[in-house]
Amino acid sequence: DEPDHTVLSGTNRNLAFAASMTCAYAEYACPQATLADGKAPVLEFRDTAFYQARDATVPLTNTGKVALRYSWTSVAEPAADLRTASQLSIPLDLFDALLLPLKRRQHLPAFFIEPNEGTVPVGETVNFKITFRPILPGRSAMKLECSVANLSPKLQQPAVALEGVGVVPIAHIDLPPSDYLTGARRATELKTEPDHTLPAGAKLQVNTKVLEFTSHAAQPVVREFFVANPTAHPWKYIWEMNPITPRDAEAAFRFAAVEGDIEPGQRARVLVEFRASNIRFLESFWNFTIPSQQLSIPFLLVGRMEDPSVTLSTTVINFGSTLTGRKVKRTLEISNGEDSFVEFAFSDPARKVDSHTANVVVNPRQGKVPPNSKKPVDVEMLLYMEKEVSFNISCKVKGTLKTLPVNIKADGYAVHVEGSLEAPAADGKTEVKSLELEPSRNVVDFGKVQVNEKVVRTVSVYNAGRFPAMYRWRLS
Numbered sequence: 159d160e161p162d163h164t165v166l167s168g169t170n171r172n173l174a175f176a177a178s179m180t181c182a183y184a185e186y187a188c189p190q191a192t193l194a195d196g197k198a199p200v201l202e203f204r205d206t207a208f209y210q211a212r213d214a215t216v217p218l219t220n221t222g223k224v225a226l227r228y229s230w231t232s233v234a235e236p237a238a239d240l241r242t243a244s245q246l247s248i249p250l251d252l253f254d255a256l257l258l259p260l261k262r263r264q265h266l267p268a269f270f271i272e273p274n275e276g277t278v279p280v281g282e283t284v285n286f287k288i289t290f291r292p293i294l295p296g297r298s299a300m301k302l303e304c305s306v307a308n309l310s311p312k313l314q315q316p317a318v319a320l321e322g323v324g325v326v327p328i329a330h331i332d333l334p335p336s337d338y339l340t341g342a343r344r345a346t347e348l349k350t351e352p353d354h355t356l357p358a359g360a361k362l363q364v365n366t367k368v369l370e371f372t373s374h375a376a377q378p379v380v381r382e383f384f385v386a387n388p389t390a391h392p393w394k395y396i397w398e399m400n401p402i403t404p405r406d407a408e409a410a411f412r413f414a415a416v417e418g419d420i421e422p423g424q425r426a427r428v429l430v431e432f433r434a435s436n437i438r439f440l441e442s443f444w445n446f447t448i449p450s451q452q453l454s455i456p457f458l459l460v461g462r463m464e465d466p467s468v469t470l471s472t473t474v475i476n477f478g479s480t481l482t483g484r485k486v487k488r489t490l491e492i493s494n495g496e497d498s499f500v501e502f503a504f505s506d507p508a509r510k511v512d513s514h515t516a517n518v519v520v521n522p523r524q525g526k527v528p529p530n531s532k533k534p535v536d537v538e539m540l541l542y543m544e545k546e547v548s549f550n551i552s553c554k555v556k557g558t559l560k561t562l563p564v565n566i567k568a569d570g571y572a573v574h575v576e577g578s579l580e581a582p583a584a585d586g587k588t589e590v591k592s593l594e595l596e597p598s599r600n601v602v603d604f605g606k607v608q609v610n611e612k613v614v615r616t617v618s619v620y621n622a623g624r625f626p627a628m629y630r631w632r633l634s
Contacts (some may be wrong), residue, residue: 183310185222191316203322292324373434386425400443434463467495477568494527501556510549541570
């Protein structure tokens with residue numbers, strides 16, 4: 159029903175209204191997921207170590223006249239049996255110990271697809287990424303079935319059968335994830351210092367592993383990871399620096415042990431220390447080798463020095479109008495947001511201001527700030543001259559390139575008071591004498607005064623300064 163309204167005379171008019179619609183079934187083209195004789199095509203992944211992952215792409219194109227809505231579901235086949243897996247070559251209890259990191263994610267399937275649901279506009283294509291990440295050695299299989307809404311009766315729902323074999327690697331290096339290479343965060347040409355570019359031979363291999371370090375306040379950083387031996391035979395490993403490592407980076411990274419032996423089913427802890435220098439960014443190239451297995455894995459150690467989370471409560475100390483000869487003080491705070499002590503040192507104010515103009519003291523001028531805390535610093539100023547003073551000092555955080563500037567300013571003034579004494583002169587006129595400041599003594603002579611007679615002498619005080627002056631008479 160229309161709401162209550164009033165039709166104004168002469169306002170009626172006719173408007174043409176056009177509407178269109180498309181009524182059709184959804185249609186698609188996807189050779190990798192189109193059933194043949196009722197069977198789903200098989201997508202077979204290459205053998206993959208059970209700590210690694212492989213990806214495959216399946217495109218689906220909307221060839222119909224309406225939007226295509228899809229949703230993928232999985233039907234898993236029985237998982238491989240550890241005791242019958244052909245790749246299993248060490249005792250089960252030792253193998254279980256190595257699998258501890260993987261057991262935390264055993265609820266995840268060996269195969270998964272992204273995106274698993276959505277809509278494909280008319281004439282467009284969506285590329286599905288299917289990932290195989292084995293959690294156990296042996297064969298894994300799964301069937302992915304796609305449900306397309308309003309699908310044409312002439313077509314079958316897409317489906318793809320997935321197969322892959324998880325194999326036991328010769329060695330497993332349990333590193334934290336890094337997208338330094340995969341995320342294109344590495345520049346094609348890296349400069350470690352002015353006019354020094356990494357050699358052309360520093361092009362990285364596809365299987366290069368990356369370990370990143372970040373140092374604050376030039377504190378040494380130690381990273382820890384583990385190397386496991388999942389095979390049935392002991393082997394010896396060696397860490398070797400690649401000759402293409404820039405000279406500046408050779409001493410920046412240090413392995414606690416450059417070689418070691420690992421028994422079957424055991425793992426070894428690896429400690430790497432990074433000591434930052436004044437260079438903001440360093441790369442060091444290494445190889446992890448197992449000579450008996452003829453295995454060599456390239457490593458890239460990336461170290462960067464970042465400014466620590468250290469701030470000052472203020473960068474300007476303005477004493478304002480300051481009386482000469484009087485010491486004034488302000489307090490600022492140094493905040494340390496790091497998890498370790500931070501050392502600081504202020505530049506000498508005496509180098510910035512003339513000793514005849516002012517004396518400035520910073521206390522303490524240097525020291526340490528405890529982790530995640532603040533430290534007060536007093537700035538005292540004593541002005542000697544009437545003038546504006548403005549200069550900068552800096553707070554240097556030890557071991558970094560970071561400098562925190564502090565501007566100090568003040569406007570010096572003095573009290574200028576003049577006094578005069580008015581008294582009768584010998585000729586009967588009034589004589590005005592200027593009063594002298596201490597330690598001189600001014601005498602007010604009333605002359606001979608009769609009893610009960612009142613004699614007046616006038617003392618005038620004149621403020622010649624820029625600010626009000628307070629006075630007080632004291633009788634002694």
